[in-house]
Amino acid sequence: MNQYPSMQRSAAKAEVLNAFMRGVYGWMSGGLALTAVVAYLTASVPALQQLVFSIDPATNTVVGISSLVWILMFAEIGIVFYLGARISSMAASTATGLFLLYSGLNGLTLTPILLMYTFESVASTFLITAAMFGTMSIYGMITKKDLTSWGSLLFMGLIGLLIAMVVNMFMQSSAMAFAISVIGVIIFLGLTAYDTQKLKTMGEMVPEGDSAAIRRGTIMGALTLYLDFINLFLMLLRLMGDRR
Incomplete structure (x- = not known):
C-alpha cells in the first residue's frame, strides 16, 4: 500500500497549522x-494626555480620568463582542x-493605569508576563x-473574579x-494554555486554500491570546509594580 499520499496530506496539514499559529x-x-x-x-504628548486625563485649567494638574476613557472602554467591549459574534461572516x-482599532484604543485606556507605576516596574513586569505567557x-x-475540561472551570473562576473586583471597588x-x-x-495562565490548545485544534481544521477564513481565524485567535496576555500583565503589575 502506498503511504506517500497520506504522508503528503499529513505534511500539508502540519504546514497549514504552523502557518495558522504563526499568523495568530x-x-x-x-x-x-x-x-x-x-x-x-x-x-x-500633552495633547493626547488631555484625551485621557481631566486637567484643572487653573493649576494645570491632573485631577482624574476623563469621561472619554470610560466611553472608549465600553467601545472596546463592544468591539470584542462584535468580533466574536460576526467573525465568520x-x-x-x-x-x-477592528482588531487593530481595539489594540490602539487599549493603548489609550491603559495609559492612566501604566502611569501609576514606575517605568522600570512596568518593563520588568512585561518581561515576566512574556515569559510566563510563553511557557503556558x-x-x-x-x-x-x-484541556477542554478546564474551560468551564476557568470561565466560572473568571466570573467570580469580576464579581470580586466589583465588590472590592466599594470595600477597598x-x-x-x-x-x-x-x-x-x-x-489567565490557565486560559493561556486552554486557548492555545483550542486554537491549535482550530488550526488543524481550517480549510486549506481559504485565505479569508484563515485570516479571520488568525485574527480571532490573536485577539483571544492578546486578552489573556494583557489581563495577565495587569494582574502581575498589581502584584509586583512599584507605584510612583
Whole structure:
C-alpha cells in the first residue's frame, strides 16, 4: 500500500497549522506593539494626555480620568463582542481593522493605569508576563492532555473574579485586592494554555486554500491570546509594580 499520499496530506496539514499559529502569534504581537506605541505617545504628548486625563485649567494638574476613557472602554467591549459574534461572516480586512482599532484604543485606556507605576516596574513586569505567557502557551501547544475540561472551570473562576473586583471597588480592601490579583494570575495562565490548545485544534481544521477564513481565524485567535496576555500583565503589575 502506498503511504506517500497520506504522508503528503499529513505534511500539508502540519504546514497549514504552523502557518495558522504563526499568523495568530504574529498578529497578537503586532497588536501588543501597537498598544505599547499608543500608550507611550499618550503618556508623552500633552495633547493626547488631555484625551485621557481631566486637567484643572487653573493649576494645570491632573485631577482624574476623563469621561472619554470610560466611553472608549465600553467601545472596546463592544468591539470584542462584535468580533466574536460576526467573525465568520465579516470580511477578513474588516476583522483585521477592528482588531487593530481595539489594540490602539487599549493603548489609550491603559495609559492612566501604566502611569501609576514606575517605568522600570512596568518593563520588568512585561518581561515576566512574556515569559510566563510563553511557557503556558507552549504547554498548550505540546501537551497531550485534553484541556477542554478546564474551560468551564476557568470561565466560572473568571466570573467570580469580576464579581470580586466589583465588590472590592466599594470595600477597598488591600487584602482582597491581593487575593484577586493572585487568583487572576492563575486564571489567565490557565486560559493561556486552554486557548492555545483550542486554537491549535482550530488550526488543524481550517480549510486549506481559504485565505479569508484563515485570516479571520488568525485574527480571532490573536485577539483571544492578546486578552489573556494583557489581563495577565495587569494582574502581575498589581502584584509586583512599584507605584510612583
